[in-house]
Amino acid sequence: MRRRDKNDTDLELFELLVKLDKLAETTRIPALLCKLLEIYGLKSVAYLGCGLTAQPGQGPYLAVTYSDDWVDHYKAQRFVDVDPAVQIGMRRMLPIDWDTFDRRDKNVRRLFGEATEFGLGRRGISIPVHGQHGDRALVSITRDASDRDWRHLRLHYMRDFQVLALHLHQAILRLEGQRIVSISLSPRERECLLWAAEGKTAWETAVILGLSEHTVRCYLESARHKLGAANNTHAVNKAGKANLLSQLP
Amino acid sequence: MRRRDKNDTDLELFELLVKLDKLAETTRIPALLCKLLEIYGLKSVAYLGCGLTAQPGQGPYLAVTYSDDWVDHYKAQRFVDVDPAVQIGMRRMLPIDWDTFDRRDKNVRRLFGEATEFGLGRRGISIPVHGQHGDRALVSITRDASDRDWRHLRLHYMRDFQVLALHLHQAILRLEGQRIVSISLSPRERECLLWAAEGKTAWETAVILGLSEHTVRCYLESARHKLGAANNTHAVNKAGKANLLSQLP
DNA sequence: CGTAAATCCGGCCGATCCACCGGATTTCGG
DNA sequence: CCGAAATCCGGTGGATCGGCCGGATTTACG
Incomplete structure (x- = not known):
């Protein structure tokens, strides 16, 4: 054959x-x-x-x-x-x-x-x-x-x-393929984004991480800024696709 | 050897x-x-x-x-x-x-x-x-x-x-692995979720799809409900992982 | 032929987000 | 030793979200 x-x-x-x-x-x-x-x-x-x-x-x-x-x-x-x-x-x-x-x-x-x-x-x-x-x-x-x-x-x-x-x-x-710009999120930014992806509000995430709600907001803000995202949803989506939300640090 | x-x-x-x-x-x-x-x-x-x-x-x-x-x-x-x-x-x-x-x-x-x-x-x-x-x-x-x-x-x-x-x-x-419950989104629900994932607001999505802002909200709501998501961010994340946002069908 | 699902539209109101203002200390590498 | 980055904290106000009320027609399937 x-x-x-x-x-x-x-x-x-x-x-x-x-x-x-x-x-x-x-x-x-x-x-x-x-x-x-x-x-x-x-x-x-x-x-x-x-x-x-x-x-x-x-x-x-x-x-x-x-x-x-x-x-x-x-x-x-x-x-x-x-x-x-x-x-x-x-x-x-x-x-x-x-x-x-x-x-x-x-x-x-x-x-x-x-x-x-x-x-x-x-x-x-x-x-x-x-x-x-x-x-x-x-x-x-x-x-x-x-x-x-x-x-x-x-x-x-x-x-x-x-x-x-x-x-x-x-x-x-x-x-x-489109060049994936390599962006590095700080551990805290990643954590906040991860919990946002799980549907948690900033307040809930603050309780989970033991931070003030305002601090969580700040991390999410800087994460959005780094990722060039319009809002948290966009940021989570972008970070997810860029493989920035994986469990391992 | x-x-x-x-x-x-x-x-x-x-x-x-x-x-x-x-x-x-x-x-x-x-x-x-x-x-x-x-x-x-x-x-x-x-x-x-x-x-x-x-x-x-x-x-x-x-x-x-x-x-x-x-x-x-x-x-x-x-x-x-x-x-x-x-x-x-x-x-x-x-x-x-x-x-x-x-x-x-x-x-x-x-x-x-x-x-x-x-x-x-x-x-x-x-x-x-x-x-x-x-x-x-x-x-x-x-x-x-x-x-x-x-x-x-x-x-x-x-x-x-x-x-x-x-x-x-x-x-x-x-x-x-956890059983992935197979959820089916309607085409419109998927579309609205897709644009939400791109950081669009309900109003922007409404313009893109030629719908009223309210209708877009409704689709997002039913999508959230189907996915058991707390908010749009969660829904996008869940739908993305469940492979419901891919381009085909 | 009825029922279910999908497709659309309007409005209301409280919760949350998001951008912008201000401040602080610690850590780490050049 | 200076600067940059990361870690934290507080507040305001307008935009947006999210749930809940109401309505409609079309399509598909049994």
């Missing part, structure tokens, strides 16, 4: 990871994805990234190996609302095998039917990626394979593409 | 992943970690999980193969504040090789010096894991190896332990 030796595949994988880590521009990504088709004998590879820029209005980032026709058709048909790979995959932590999808829904069957017409494989896996700042991605791969072959292939795919997906996301984030 | 054939290691890896996915109680985790020592020829494996329960006061979750003495000593010395594996690893997306740490700091050198005394390897890798709800983990492995061996080993480790770390975290989250 596989034309390549395992060691070859391993080497090519590691080589590709290094390339991804050094990648200088996103225009080279399609070529790298095509390389993956070759190495792993796939029919398609697709990357879908969300929340890369922290701006709410921003659209998703897409990089695929298949034709633009399919992308256009997919968009026109609003398949994203139906596609279980996106709907389920984006809400998971572990990869998911497309075989496990419930295909009783008429629209789902139509989606997969038309997908094969556009050159996608009958088997598929989607691998979710979770970034540090609420950014997420989904890497989906397809190929054709018998039941027997697939049982073995999927395990290797789930392993190798877990790493690949992560490095790919990291590369795209590095090139396309 | 490696006593096992690659295919053997692959099979044992996949077997272990299945075991992790089926794991019924956390007490079996140490045994599984020890199995990893054997399979991969390591000196130690450690799992550190944060934010598993969504309660802010909660301590981290720890599962390790090395002695309790080292854990106690580590805690007593407050090494967590110094340990670059935690300080840097927890703030990254990709795995990090301990060789790249800056060891000029006196405390850092002391940490690694004492670590080897307690039976940890001289080489190490830390693999960060990012969950969907702000939960994070760090899986760290150590072994002794020559420069030459290490260059090859680390690549395989980074690949295999990426998957292992993810499944391990998922298992622990499933068993120890």
